[in-house]
Amino acid sequence: xxxxxxxxxxxxxxxxxAYTIDADEIVSFAEQFDPxxxxxxxxxxxxxxxxxxxxxxxxxxSLSVRLxxxxxxxxxxxxxxxxxxxxxDLQWHEPVRPGDTLRIEVEVVETTPSxxxxxxxxxxxxxxxxxxxxxxxxxxxxxxxxxxxVDTDPEDTDA
Amino acid sequence: xxxxxxxxxxxxxxxxxAYTIDADEIVSFAEQFDPxxxxxxxxxxxxxxxxxxxxxxxxxxSLSVRLxxxxxxxxxxxxxxxxxxxxxDLQWHEPVRPGDTLRIEVEVVETTPSxxxxxxxxxxxxxxxxxxxxxxxxxxxxxxxxxxxVDTDPEDTDA
Numbered sequence: 194x195x196x197x198x199x200x201x202x203x204x205x206x207x208x209x210x211a212y213t214i215d216a217d218e219i220v221s222f223a224e225q226f227d228p229x230x231x232x233x234x235x236x237x238x239x240x241x242x243x244x245x246x247x248x249x250x251x252x253x254x255s256l257s258v259r260l261x262x263x264x265x266x267x268x269x270x271x272x273x274x275x276x277x278x279x280x281x282d283l284q285w286h287e288p289v290r291p292g293d294t295l296r297i298e299v300e301v302v303e304t305t306p307s308x309x310x311x312x313x314x315x316x317x318x319x320x321x322x323x324x325x326x327x328x329x330x331x332x333x334x335x336x337x338x339x340x341x342x343v344d345t346d347p348e349d350t351d352a
Numbered sequence: 353x354x355x356x357x358x359x360x361x362x363x364x365x366x367x368x369x370a371y372t373i374d375a376d377e378i379v380s381f382a383e384q385f386d387p388x389x390x391x392x393x394x395x396x397x398x399x400x401x402x403x404x405x406x407x408x409x410x411x412x413x414s415l416s417v418r419l420x421x422x423x424x425x426x427x428x429x430x431x432x433x434x435x436x437x438x439x440x441d442l443q444w445h446e447p448v449r450p451g452d453t454l455r456i457e458v459e460v461v462e463t464t465p466s467x468x469x470x471x472x473x474x475x476x477x478x479x480x481x482x483x484x485x486x487x488x489x490x491x492x493x494x495x496x497x498x499x500x501x502v503d504t505d506p507e508d509t510d511a
Contacts, residue, residue: 227418254415280439281442
């Protein structure tokens with residue numbers, strides 16, 4: 194079973210989680226993609242405005258995308274996501290620290306059928322990421338979602 | 353030597369690169385953070401709207417952050433970045449494919465001294481990411497940048 198464009202209504206909410214982050218992966222991610230001292234060096238981080246090691250905001254975003262894909266897009270019923278167009282209004286409200294457990298809430302904000310291509314529509318999601326104690330990240334994403342029954346994709350035979 | 357808030361003027365431009373991406377790391381990154389078939393499975397990708405394996409947009413963003421940090425923030429003179437507040441207007445213009453070499457251009461769009469904290473200011477950057485042939489990503493970032501000579505950080509003795 195799949196979730197098509199027509200199955201998403203403004204105001205629909207989904208939840209996914211959880212993922213617990215540790216210090217080693219904070220450092221390892223940052224060494225690859227965001228090698229700044231407050232993400233890679235606990236001593237330097239203690240002297241930063243964060244007062245201790247914090248995950249790269251990009252890492253928090255990446256884990257929230259992971260939860261979006263594994264806990265929503267790929268979870269049953271599978272969202273027929275064709276790709277992403279962009280993101281907007283990304284805010285890091287609070288830092289994420291070693292031992293924090295992340296979960297997300299996803300809300301459908303707007304749905305717009307494509308005017309030029311009848312096989313797809315555009316969906317704006319607001320995605321909110323939380324630890325046990327804090328709302329740490331908000332972002333809006335714009336996804337291309339397949340419409341029901343207007344293509345010849347053999348995987349759509351369940352439609 | 354360091355680059356402080358006062359050293360950044362609207363219109364200043366910086367460049368950084370290059371980074372060549374291969375199929376293995378496209379799949380490996382996507383398996384961790386964005387496990388959708390057009391990022392993890394070359395055969396499924398061939399049947400997608402991309403016509404072949406493409407990097408997760410999150411991966412393209414992550415590599416553009418890497419180039420921003422290694423080729424600009426951490427490059428001499430080091431940008432005294434205190435952290436990030438958020439991002440806006442993230443657009444994936446074209447997909448990134450195995451073998452593509454990424455580079456970025458960074459432009460200072462706006463600088464705003466903090467009204468409540470004299471040790472810092474806010475800087476909006478437009479960051480553009482390119483392959484050899486395409487403009488693949490644009491994003492605006494909001495960074496907190498230390499002001500010159502108004503703190504007691506011992507690392508600031510070069511100020």
